[in-house]
Amino acid sequence: MPELPEVETTRKLIEPFVLGQVIEAIDHEKNHRYTDLANVVGKRITELTRRGKYIIAHFEEPLEMIVHLGMTGGFRLQEGKHTRVTLKTAKGTVYFQDARKFGKWQVVPKGEYAALPTLHEMGPEPLSDDFKLEDFVKEMRHAGKVKPHLMSQKPVAGLGNIYADEALWHAQIHPEAVNLSEEQSTRLYHAIRQVIARAVEAGGSTLSDQTYAQLDGNPGYFQLDHVAYARDGKPCKRCGTPLEKYWLAQRGTHYCPTCQKL
Numbered sequence: 001m002p003e004l005p006e007v008e009t010t011r012k013l014i015e016p017f018v019l020g021q022v023i024e025a026i027d028h029e030k031n032h033r034y035t036d037l038a039n040v041v042g043k044r045i046t047e048l049t050r051r052g053k054y055i056i057a058h059f060e061e062p063l064e065m066i067v068h069l070g071m072t073g074g075f076r077l078q079e080g081k082h083t084r085v086t087l088k089t090a091k092g093t094v095y096f097q098d099a100r101k102f103g104k105w106q107v108v109p110k111g112e113y114a115a116l117p118t119l120h121e122m123g124p125e126p127l128s129d130d131f132k133l134e135d136f137v138k139e140m141r142h143a144g145k146v147k148p149h150l151m152s153q154k155p156v157a158g159l160g161n162i163y164a165d166e167a168l169w170h171a172q173i174h175p176e177a178v179n180l181s182e183e184q185s186t187r188l189y190h191a192i193r194q195v196i197a198r199a200v201e202a203g204g205s206t207l208s209d210q211t212y213a214q215l216d217g218n219p220g221y222f223q224l225d226h227v228a229y230a231r232d233g234k235p236c237k238r239c240g241t242p243l244e245k246y247w248l249a250q251r252g253t254h255y256c257p258t259c260q261k262l
């Protein structure tokens, strides 16, 4: 599933095709995953932002078009067999492809996220000044199991399964640790910022299923730097112990039993 670095890479890649442009047409399958898109045809996109794992197009009118890539959604410059939405401007056409169809596009009045509770309750962006160490320490002091809590998007935005596993390995914290100490939270805070910054720079992670790619079809490269995710059975890059995998809150969780003790 695309997480912050993959969504940010996607945003940057489609920006030149849509920023400042009038949407000439949006064609899509008619179903509940694509809501009210006709409302923005003929309107100009003034800004293309990202919040957590959502891409948000802004208009001169008080409307927002919110795109969530779901499990397998992404943009291409050519139509493919899984193209679900086609967006046309004077600059060109971008095709949204989504094999497993969990992606969603919806147009809402500006800032009205009642139908989008995750977006509504989302914590600060990890690379912004709003993500403050002091607040994070306070938040994590009384939090439940750390990995599911990170993935809730409430303490900080944008982390899913990959980047939660990666950040916890770097911070040497067990995925089920609760009520983190100030020292643990401080390590985790810096690990999150570092992992996300590096992954954005590398264009995100393309996994073995190959569903995530950049606009031109090239992969991201951060998977080459993974130290925890999908490395079960391989030696820990810090201590050499084989990493383990188990299921936590329905997600495959990878960690080092030596460096990340509960």
Ligand SMILES: [Zn+2]
Pocket (backbone or CB within 6 Å): 236, 237, 238, 239, 240, 241, 256, 257, 258, 259, 260
């Ligand atoms: Zn280790």
